[in-house]
Amino acid sequence: MIPYARQSIDEDDIRAVADVLRSDWLTTGPVVPAFEEAVARFAGAAHGVAVSSGTAALHAMCHVLGVGPGDEVLVPAITFAATANAVLYCGAAPVFVDVDPDTLLMDPADLARKATPRAKAAIAVDYAGQPCDYDALAAVCRPRGITLLADACHALGGADKGRPVGTLAAMTALSFHPVKHIATGEGGMALTGDAETAKRLTRFRSHGIDADARERERLGSWHYAMVELGCNYRLSDINCALGLSQLAKLPAFLARRREIAAFYDAAFAAVPGVAPLAVRPGVSHAYHLYVVRLAADVDRGAVFNALRAAGVGTNVHYIPVHLHPYYRERLGTGPGLCPAAEAAYERILSLPMFPGLTDAQAAQVVDALAEAVKSRHG
Numbered sequence: 001m002i003p004y005a006r007q008s009i010d011e012d013d014i015r016a017v018a019d020v021l022r023s024d025w026l027t028t029g030p031v032v033p034a035f036e037e038a039v040a041r042f043a044g045a046a047h048g049v050a051v052s053s054g055t056a057a058l059h060a061m062c063h064v065l066g067v068g069p070g071d072e073v074l075v076p077a078i079t080f081a082a083t084a085n086a087v088l089y090c091g092a093a094p095v096f097v098d099v100d101p102d103t104l105l106m107d108p109a110d111l112a113r114k115a116t117p118r119a120k121a122a123i124a125v126d127y128a129g130q131p132c133d134y135d136a137l138a139a140v141c142r143p144r145g146i147t148l149l150a151d152a153c154h155a156l157g158g159a160d161k162g163r164p165v166g167t168l169a170a171m172t173a174l175s176f177h178p179v180k181h182i183a184t185g186e187g188g189m190a191l192t193g194d195a196e197t198a199k200r201l202t203r204f205r206s207h208g209i210d211a212d213a214r215e216r217e218r219l220g221s222w223h224y225a226m227v228e229l230g231c232n233y234r235l236s237d238i239n240c241a242l243g244l245s246q247l248a249k250l251p252a253f254l255a256r257r258r259e260i261a262a263f264y265d266a267a268f269a270a271v272p273g274v275a276p277l278a279v280r281p282g283v284s285h286a287y288h289l290y291v292v293r294l295a296a297d298v299d300r301g302a303v304f305n306a307l308r309a310a311g312v313g314t315n316v317h318y319i320p321v322h323l324h325p326y327y328r329e330r331l332g333t334g335p336g337l338c339p340a341a342e343a344a345y346e347r348i349l350s351l352p353m354f355p356g357l358t359d360a361q362a363a364q365v366v367d368a369l370a371e372a373v374k375s376r377h378g
């Protein structure tokens with residue numbers, strides 16, 4: 001079975017992890033800051049704070065912004081639940097914003113409609129690896145005093161008009177889950193241009209304590225001060241060594257993802273009933289996912305099953321978050337709230353996309369989808 005996503009791990013990666021296992025520091029040692037600096041540099045940000053997941057990065061970002069009870073945070077309906085969950089962790093309310101039907105990115109017009117005076121932040125999601133139109137989103141947020149944050153868990157390596165992800169919002173979340181651009185096992189990072197914000201993110205990831213263990217050892221001091229309630233969201237040297245080794249290969253990974261996307265684009269131009277999502281002009285797409293939309297008369301469930309039977313793994317990203325039972329019960333959300341997202345959800349399919357996908361496998365995906373769609377109209 002061709003999976004829809006898969007990590008690419010080589011002997012360099014394995015050696016890098018083994019080196020840490022032979023060293024003095026397994027958790028927050030010298031590799032954590034080295035990884036933070038390297039990722040931040042790659043993404044164009046001044047500071048990176050490594051955390052245990054992309055979800056932890058989103059939570060930390062909301063926390064340092066002061067998001068709390070009584071606040072609203074605007075999130076797109078098409079995203080992984082983690083984007084909205086981070087808002088709930090802070091005791092605030094997520095407000096679901098509809099997406100542009102062509103790109104499935106947060107729709108600035110619906111953002112303007114849904115923004116109330118209680119809105120403290122908006123979290124734009126670079127769905128599938130395509131950076132949002134941050135200029136348009138900022139034009140809605142700025143006059144209303146809403147801080148624009150980026151969930152770029154899909155988009156490491158992406159850019160908008162030459163500006164890399166990591167420079168497009170006040171803070172940016174990344175994920176290093178194995179299906180993402182680089183893997184650390186579990187892992188994530190919050191990026192920011194502001195040194196004081198980076199300090200607060202670092203403090204939050206370690207219980208709200210203001211100096212880490214290595215720093216205390218250097219100072220020969222036992223004293224530490226917990227100054228706020230934080231979490232244990234630390235990422236270990238073991239994970240960061242894997243991440244640092246993977247980062248060296250990121251340009252090649254991105255190039256291969258883009259090559260596969262170009263192949264799919266060209267192939268599906270000749271397949272009726274299959275349409276790739278639109279790419280905004282000026283965007284450098286990082287292609288975490290390759291998403292197609294099937295025509296209204298194609299039975300998506302039957303196509304999904306036919307592809308599985310043909311050895312092609314696919315997935316659906318995402319069930320709109322406001323349709324999950326937890327959100328329906330807790331926030332009273334449901335169908336009708338974000339019509340474009342709900343309509344898109346019925347028709348989308350994520351095809352295999354990962355650097356290790358071979359040309360022959362990509363061709364197999366195209367042939368299998370074309371065949372499945374041809375025989376499953378209506």
Ligand SMILES: Cc1ncc(COP(=O)(O)O)c(C=O)c1O
Nearest residue numbers: 053054055080082153175176177
């Ligand atoms: C858009 C989006 N945001 C946040 C996350 C959370 O990242 P993690 O799995 O590293 O916690 C994911 C992970 O799939 C995601 O796709």
